[in-house]
Amino acid sequence: MIVFRVSIDNKSGLGHLTRCVVLAREIQNQGEDVLFVGDFIDEKTGCFLSGINHVSLYEAPHEILNEEQDAQLFLGHISSYSKSLLWVVVDHYHLSAVWEKTVSLKKLSVMAIDDLVRKHHCQAILDYKWNGGNAAELYAEQGREEVQLLLGPDYLLVPTVTAGPSFEQDKVSNITSKLLIGLGGGGDAKILEGLLTNLLLESETSEKLLYIKVIVGPFLKD
Secondary structure, three states: OEEEEEOOOOOOOHHHHHHHHHHHHHHHHOOOOEEEEEOOOOHHHHHHHOOOEEEEOOOOOOOOOOHHHHHHHHHHHHHHHOOOOOEEEEEOOOOOHHHHHHHHOOOOOEEEEOOOOOOOOOOEEEEOOOOOOOHHHHOHHHOOOOOEEEEOHHHOOOOOOOOOOOOOOOOOOOOOEEEEEEEOEOOEHHHHHHHHHHHHHHHHOOOOOEEEEEEOOOOOEO
């Protein structure tokens, strides 16, 4: 059993969720059970966890977490899996070495997925962000030789998706400029509207034909 503690509620955390789902599905393919423990998983975010057991740690979204209390709640949720539990994977910007130490004291192996080069107290760190080849030096201050470092783009967690038509497949012959716009899993629709309006006004005075594709996330606010 591998348990994931992931930052996800009905407003944010989709990036944390989707990259952990990539790892979780590969673990399932190898015959191991997984469980996701999120801050608050509703119907909108739960659809990303099809075929994966998941539970909410809280009854409503939490803006600020007390790490030690969160760790104790988490440990209570997974107590029935303690004998079969192999790893705890945490991907959460509001949970740090304090949370990891509390969980590790229960003799559990913890892996942190992070891209902020923070201080950790765990057995493994996965950071696929490109740091100019200096990632190992950045994490050297962890000061624990037994920490396994999985660093760099070789460990990138990219979801498999069914791609729509690419720019090359679009049958528009006189396009001279192509633009792909996305605000991540959420963002403000008013910002997106203003950006598109200005781009279209600018394109009207240009000889170039601008082709825009917009990626809209499920947390986009009106």
